[in-house]
Amino acid sequence: MKLRMLWLTAIVWSSANTTSHAQSNNIAFFEAKIRPMLAKYCYSCHSETANKKKGGLAVDTQAALLKGGESGPAIVPKSAEKSLLFQAITYHNKEMQMPPDGKLSDMVIADVRKWIEMGAPDPRGRTGTIPIQKSIDLVKGRQYWAYQPPMKQTLPKVNNGAWPRTDIDYFTLAKMEENHLKPVGDAANVTLVRRLYFTIIGLPPLQEDLATWVSKLDSTASLPAKQKVLGELVDSLLALPHYGEHWGRHWLDVARYGDSTGGDDNNVHPHAWRYRDYVIDAFNADTPYDRFIVEQLAGDLLPAADKAEFARNVIATGFLAIGVKLVGEEEGRKFFADMVDEQIDVTTKVFLATTVACARCHDHKLDPIPQADYYALAGIFRSTTTHFGLLHSQARQTTPLIDLSGMGLPVLGKTISQDELQKLKKARDDAATLVDDIYRRRRAGEQINQSVWLRSRTNRDRTDFAYQAYDSKGNPKVLVMGIQDQELPVDTWINPRGEVDQRGAKVRRGVVQVLAKSGAHYLPSTNSSGRLELAKWIASPNNPITARVMVNRIWHHVFGHGLVRSTDDFGVSGLPPTHPELLDYLALRFIENKWSVKAMIREMVLSHTWQLAASDLKENSAIDPDNQYYCRMSRKRLTAESIRDAMLVVSGNLKRERPLGNFLSGVGEGTIGRSVMEPEIRKIDPDYRSVYLPRVRNVLPEMLELFDAPDASLVAGVRDTTTSPLQGLYLMNSPFVSRQVEATAARILKKSTADTDLVKAIHLHVYGIPPTDKQRDIANQFFDQIKKQLAPTQAKSYEIEKIVVQTYCHALICSAEFRILD
Secondary structure (H helix, E strand, O other): OHHHHHHHHHOOOOOOOOOHHHHHHHHHHHHHHHHHHHHHHHOOOOOOOOEEEEEHOOOHHHHHHHHHHHEEEEOOOOOOOHHHHHHHHHOOOOOOOOOOOOOOOHHHHHHHHHHOOOOOOOOOOOOOOOOOOOOOOHHHOOOOHHHOOOOOOOOOOOOOHHHHOHHHHHHHHHHHHHHHOOOOOOOHHEEEEHHHHHOOOOOOOHHHHHHHHHHHHHHHHHHHHHHHHHHHHHHHHHHHHHHHHHHHHHHHHHHOOOOOOOOOEEEEEOOOOHHHHHHHHHHEEEEEEEHHHHHHHHHOOOOOOOHHHHHHHHHHOHHOOOOOOOOOOHHHHHHHHHHHHHHHHHHHHHHHHOOOHHHHOOOOOOOOOHHHHHHHHHHHHOEEEOOOOOOOOHHHOOOOEOOOOOOOOOOOOOOOHHHHHHHHHHHHHHHHHHHHHHHHHHHOOOOOHHHHHHHHHHHHHHHHHHHHOOOOOOEEEEEOOOOOOOOOOOOOOHHHHHHHOOOOOOOOOOOOOHHOOOOOOOOOOOOOHHHHHHHHOOOOOOOHHHHHHHHHHHHHHHHHHOOOOOOOOOOOOOOOOOOOHHHHHHHHHHHHOOOOOHHHHHHHHOOOOOOOOOEEEHHHHHHOOOOOOEEEEOOOEEOOOHHHHHHHHHHOOOOOOOOOOOOOOOOOOOOOOOEEEEHHHHHHOOOEEEHOOOOOOOOOOOHHHHHHOOOOOOOOOOOOOOHHHHHHHHHHHHHHHHHHHHHHHHHHHHHHHOOOHHHHHHHHHHHHOOOHHHHHHHHHHHHHHHHHHHHHOOOHHHHHHHHHHHHHHHHOOOOHHOOOOO
C-alpha cells in the first residue's frame, strides 16, 4: 500500500513552483467577450455613464455589478447559478428576463457562465484597482514607459564583478544586490543539457547525446572552455528542424492558430496548416522578426523574386485569416465588423501588446487610445478581403480560398483522369439542379422537409468543393487561406457603442496615435489598403514598443516568466517591467542583431543567470518568493506538447519528419457536431510531434487540453499551469500513455542482459541520470512486492520481468520529475 501511494503521489504531484498566469488571460477574456456584450445589450438601460439604472442596477463598472440593484448583487463570483445576471440572460426567472427583446445566443450565454465561474475578472474599477480615465491626454500618455523609445544603457556597476558572464548578468546581478539577494550556485551539467534541449527544441536529449555533452562539460578545465562547449551545443540545437517546431508552437499560441472557425458554428478549416508550416519554416530560417511581421500583415503586397516567394508571402497572411469567425451570423455587416475587430485585436496584442480592441465601443478606459484610433485601423482591415473558404450550406458567411497552384508548393492528393473529373462535374451539376428545383418548389408553396432541403444544399456544396479542387487537367489545386486587398480602399466611420448601424464621424486610415509622432498617425493617401504601411510602421526600429514586446516573449519562454509578466498587455492594466533597463538593452540588442530570434535566444541561455540551479536559498525566498529578480532558475512544468513528445522520444515511437497537410482530411468538411463528429476528431492521435496534431477550437486532443494548451480563441502569450486529478487519471489510464510505456519497457529489455541493473537502466533511459540511493531502495522494494504478488500466478520469469519494468517505467513517465524542468 505504501508503494502504491508513493506511485500515485508521483503521478499527481506537481511542483509548488508552477505558476498560474490565469489572471491576465481572464482579463483578456473579459475584454474580448464580456465587455462588448454588456455594452451592446445592457448599457442603454443599466449604465452610470448614461444616467440610466433601471431597477437600481448599473453594469458599466465592476463595483456596480457586485453591488447590484434592488434585487441584490448581480454577480456572485464563481457561481453562475447564484448570479442574478446569469439568471436573467438565461430567462430562468420569468420576472427577470434580459435583454427583454430577445434571449442572447447560446454562445454568449456560455461565455458569461465561463466568465462568472472564473471569478468574474473585471478591470473596470473597484476599490484598489486601476482608476478609469475620464478623458484621453495623448501628451501625458506618451510619457508612459512603454511608449517611450528604448534608451541605450550602460552596464550597471556591481559589487561582485567576477560573477557576470554576459552583459545580461550585470543587469540581473545589480537588481539582486539592490534587493539584498544572492544568486544560488550553478546547475549541474546534466541539468543544463536537459534544460537546453527542452528550451530550444522542446524534446529531451537521447541518452547517448546527454552522456556525450555532459562528458564534454565535465572535462572542461575553465569557465571559458565550458561556455565554448555550451555555445556549441546551443548552435547545434538551433540548427535542428525541431527548433522551428518548438518555437513555432510558441508563436502559434499568440497567433491563435486553429484548424476551425470556432464561434457559433464551428466549421473545419482544412487548409490552415499551410500557415502553421510557414511559421515553423520561418523560425528555422531565422527570418528577421521585422520581416516576419511584414509578411504576416502584408505579404501579398510585397515584391517577390519568384513564384515560390510570392506563394510563401501570401500564406504568411494566413495570420489574419485563421482567427475565430462567427460564420453563423445572419447579418453580413455584423459578421464583417466582428472579423475586422478580431484582426485589429490580434495585430495590436501580438506585435504591440496593446489592447486597441477595447476602443471599439468607446474611448479606451485605461490606455490613451481614443475610439478614433480603432476605426483608423478598421479602415485598413475593411479595405481587405479575408479568404477562408467554407461550405455555404453550413456557414452563412464565407469567401473562396486563394489558388496558388503552379507555384512550387507541396500538393495534396493525386491527379485524376478526365473521366473522373467529368463525373465530379456531373455530380456537382446534378446536385445544383436538385437544389434549384427544391427551391423553386418551396417558392411555389410546396412543403419540403427541412432536413431534405439542408441535405441537398450540403450535397451541392460538397460536390462543388470536390470539383473546384481540381484544374481543367485533373490536377489538384493548391488552395490557401490568406488576405488580399479589395479593389478600392475605404475609410470608415466611427460606430457609436460599436453598433454597425450607427455612424459617427468619418476617420482616415491610420495607426495608433500614442505610438506615433504627434500628427503623424494618418497613412498617406494610397490606392492600397494601407496594410503594408501599417506593417512597416509596426516593424520599424523607431516603433517604441515592438522590439520590447518580442524580446519579452523570448525571455518568457527562456526563463519561465517575462520581464513584463503580462506579456500580451504593456498597458496600464498590465504589469511594469521588473528590469526596465535590461528590457531596453535587449530591445536595442535585438535590433542591432538584425532582429534575429536565434541570436537572442543564444545570448540569453549563455548568461550566468540562466545557468543557475533551481534550488533556492532561505534568505532569498523570504525577500523574493516569486523569483522576480532571477537569483535562481524558476522550475516550470513542460508544455503539454513537450510532455507528449517526450513520451514519444523515450518510447522510440516519435516520427520526426513533418507530415504533409493535417490529419483532418478523413473527418470531412463542415460544422463540428453536425457533419463532422467530435469523436472522430478526438481519435486522431498519430506519433508525430504534437505541433502537427489538429487544433480544432473547442475540440483539443485530450492530453493537450488537460495540460493547459490554449484553445486558440484568444491571444495566449502565457499559458496557465494547473494541477488537477484528471491529469493524474489520464496519465494512469490513457491508451496513448500505455502504448508509450510498453514501447519504452520493450526498448530497455531488448538492451538488457542478465547482469543489467534494471533500476539504473530505466532511470538512465527515462531521465538520463542514474537513480539516487533513496530511489533505488524504493524501486527494489517495489520490484520485490510485484514479484511476490505475481508468484502465485506461476507466470514465467521473463513475463514477470516485463510486468515489473513496464510498471516502473509507467511510474517514472507519469512522475513530476518527468514533466518538470529544473
